[in-house]
Structures are given as C-alpha cells and as structure tokens.
Amino acid sequence: MNETLVERLAAFTADSDFDRLPADVVDESKRIILDSLGCALGAVDEPKGRIGIEYGRMTGGTGGDATIIGAGDKVSVFGAAFANGELINTLDADAVLPPGHVTPYVLPGAMAVGESIGASGKDVIAAVAVAHEMSYRIGKAMDYLRDVKDGKVSPPPVYGYSSTVFGAAAAVMKLKDTGREVLSHGLGIAGSIAPVNSFRAWSEHAPTSTIKYLLAGALTQAALTAAHMGELGHRGDLLVLDDREFGFPRFIGTRRWEPDAITDGLGEDWRFPAEQSYKPYPHCRILHALLDSLTEIVTENNLKPDEIDGIKAWVEGFVEQPLWVNRTIEHVHDAQFSIAHGLAVGAHALPPTKAWQAPEFVFGDSVMGLMDRVSYEVHPNYVELISGNAASRPARIEVSARGTTFVGERRYPKGSKSPEPGSTMTTDELVAKFRGHAEGVLADATVDRVVDAVLDLETVGDFGDVMRLVGRKDR
Structure with missing residues (x-):
C-alpha cells in the first residue's frame, strides 16, 4: 500500500534532523525565532497581548515548566503556548509566509515543549524548520488569497490559516521524538480537529473581530492536543489529506487542492526560506x-x-x-x-x-x-x-x-527576498527591530544576551535558557 500524505509528512518530520538541514534553513529558523520573540515582547502591554497572557495563566496554572514571554510566569505548555501565540501575533508585526501567517501558530508549541523537556538549540531549530516547510507546502497546495483567475483577482470564498495545525503538531512531536507511527497518527488527529478557516468571514465584517483571522492560541492548543493524543494511543485519520471529497481539503473549503506541492522534493528541496518575509511595520x-x-x-x-x-x-x-x-x-x-x-x-x-x-x-x-x-x-x-x-x-x-x-x-516591499537589491531584511535589521520591541520590557543587558543566544542557537544546550531570559520582568 502506498504511503498516505500524512505518513510521508511524518517520515519527513522524523528524518529532518539538524545535521541534515541546509545552512540557509538553519539561518532562517533562527531569524524567525528572534523576530517572533521581539514581536511578543512588544505586545505585553497591548490589549490582545494582555488577554492572551491572562488566558494563558488561567489554562496553564502555576508552577509549570514553560514561560510566558515578557510576563515572568511559569505555566503549563498549554498555557504558555496559548499566551505566546497571541503575543507574537498581537502587533501584526510577525513574519509572513504562504499561506499567510504561519509563525504564531507553529512556533509557540515548539518553544513551550522545547523548554519543558530541556531540548537543545539544534533540536528546536530542526522543529521550527519542519513546521515552516510543512506549513508552506500545504499552503501552496490550496487556495491562496492572492490567486487570480482569467486576469482578475479571485479571492477564495473560504480562506484561512488552519492548515498550519499540521506543522505545529509536527514540531511538538519531533521535539518529543515520538517516532513515525505516532507522528502519523498525531498528524491525522491534527487534521481532524483543526479550527475552522474563518479568515474570509473576518475580513468581511467590519469592525472586525479582535481575535483576527484565527486565534493563534487556539490553534497552538489544538496542535498540542493532537500531538499528545497520538502519543497516548489515539488513532488518527491517515487519509485525512488524501481524501479531497470528505477529508481536510473539504474541511477548510479550498477550491484548489494540489498535493504534489506538498510532496515534490520533500526533505531534499527546502522551499520556505525563499518566500519567508519579515515586517518592518506593525501593520498588515x-x-x-x-x-x-x-x-x-x-x-x-x-x-x-x-x-x-x-x-x-x-x-x-x-x-x-x-x-x-x-x-x-x-x-x-x-x-x-x-x-x-x-x-x-x-x-x-x-x-x-x-x-x-x-x-x-x-x-x-x-x-x-x-x-x-x-x-x-x-x-x-x-x-x-x-x-x-x-x-x-x-x-x-x-x-x-x-x-x-x-x-x-x-514592486517589492522591504522584508521580502526579491530580484531588487536591498529588499531583503538583513539579520542586523531584524536585530534592530527586536531591540525596538524589547525596549522597556527587558533590560539592555538581557536584550544583548537574547540576541547572542538566538543567533548562536545551535550551541545552546538547553533552549529553556533562552525562554527564561525573555520571560524576565526587568521593567
């Protein structure tokens, strides 16, 4: 029997260890982490950020082993992932990758689990890379907001970012080293419990809901649930991505489903770095x-x-x-x-x-x-x-x-890789952006330590050291 798409993604996840990652994938993964930590730090006093923190505390309890960024709280991985997803997305300054926003959904669970198990920087980099590559490829297989038809803009009637649940769950399971069979079932479960694709309704109803296109915290918790259910012995739907009539493509309402975009060169040709963009401005x-x-x-x-x-x-x-x-x-x-x-x-x-x-x-x-x-x-x-x-x-x-x-x-905005020199956001520019958002939240000396640690993350033995730095309340 041929492997299902879920099984192929599970194999990709299991095989993509740090030592097999291309240099540009490692570099981009570290840049994503630094940029996201800065976005979260800048949001701790914003309404959406404060709500995320409070709900993270409510669901995460006290005395846990995962950090809420900029708040000083140690809560459960579920509470920290929820709060940090909301914080990363609050300012709308977070990174962009097809199908749109990926990072606030796939990074928080990996950060929380990585901290809780004392994962190495190398292991976190590999998990972040897998999550972004998987999310990008699935995003390319379905409708895109900027699609055109017959020479005209053709926004899909149903659109959103719920497909990132696969990358988010994969990152968590990779860090926990669950093995291919559990990975497959966890991914199958993730596809069956993904939040609805609500972006298009959100964009049509002004004033818009302040949860935005998809509540980041909710998806992080769905991904964590899927990963843990697979680990605890639940069986997932291994055909959820293959069944266009009744499976995940139907769940999310996509008109277009091109699964070759998911599997072509998977594991050999890493494609997300070329389209990873960063936002100089806290605006759409x-x-x-x-x-x-x-x-x-x-x-x-x-x-x-x-x-x-x-x-x-x-x-x-x-x-x-x-x-x-x-x-x-x-x-x-x-x-x-x-x-x-x-x-x-x-x-x-x-x-x-x-x-x-x-x-x-x-x-x-x-x-x-x-x-x-x-x-x-x-x-x-x-x-x-x-x-x-x-x-x-x-x-x-x-x-x-x-x-x-x-x-x-x-033609090309700052922050994207393009044919025009200077459009790419350099690492130095990302560091400056990080400092701007961290100002007033972390002490200058702590900011320096975070920057050094993230940019040299492959040498960090315990990712929790980084999270404890950004969890400080230096104000």
Missing part, C-alpha cells in the same frame, strides 16, 4: 510597499503631516473588503488593517515599533485628521505585476503637499 503586509515609498517621500522632503493636502494610493487587488477599507477606528486592532489609517500613521515618520499602536497616537487628532485626506484605488497593473514572483506587491503613492505632487512606486 498589504500596506508595506506603500509605507516604504511614503516614508521615503516624507523623510527626504521633511514633510510634516499638517503640510499634506492629500495622499492617494494604488493598492493590491484583493483589498476591496471591509477589513481594509474600514475607516472606523474603534480599537488599536482596527488600525493594523485600515489602509487610510495606516498611511496617515506612516506620514508621521514615527519609528515603526510598538509605538505605532500607542492609543494616544492611534486616536490622536493629527493621525485621525490626516486619515480623512487619504484615498486609494486598485493598482491597474496589479495582476500583471504579481505574476512571476511571489514577493511582488505592486504599489504606487502620490503625496500632495506644498503645491507639489511627490510620487513613489514599489
């Missing part, structure tokens, strides 16, 4: 190329917000949904997705850290007033320009001020 990725151009215009010409008569932007084609066109800002969460508000914020040239979401700034008269002078429409060459390179996010912006129209245009 759709706005980043525009923000790059706007920042350049404002800083090079020393423009002040009250000098700007108007901002006009040409944006990606799929954003004509309530989530992005919303102009009613009632919560800092709304500010992370509104096109008009995001450009009004960007025009103030504030360093893009957690300060972007300080209530006094988000709801301040200067930002809210400028927001009324922002307009936008779909970029006329959007479909043509996204073809051929997944990093392409075409954007054009015009800023009217001082009787002049300043024009900026980008």
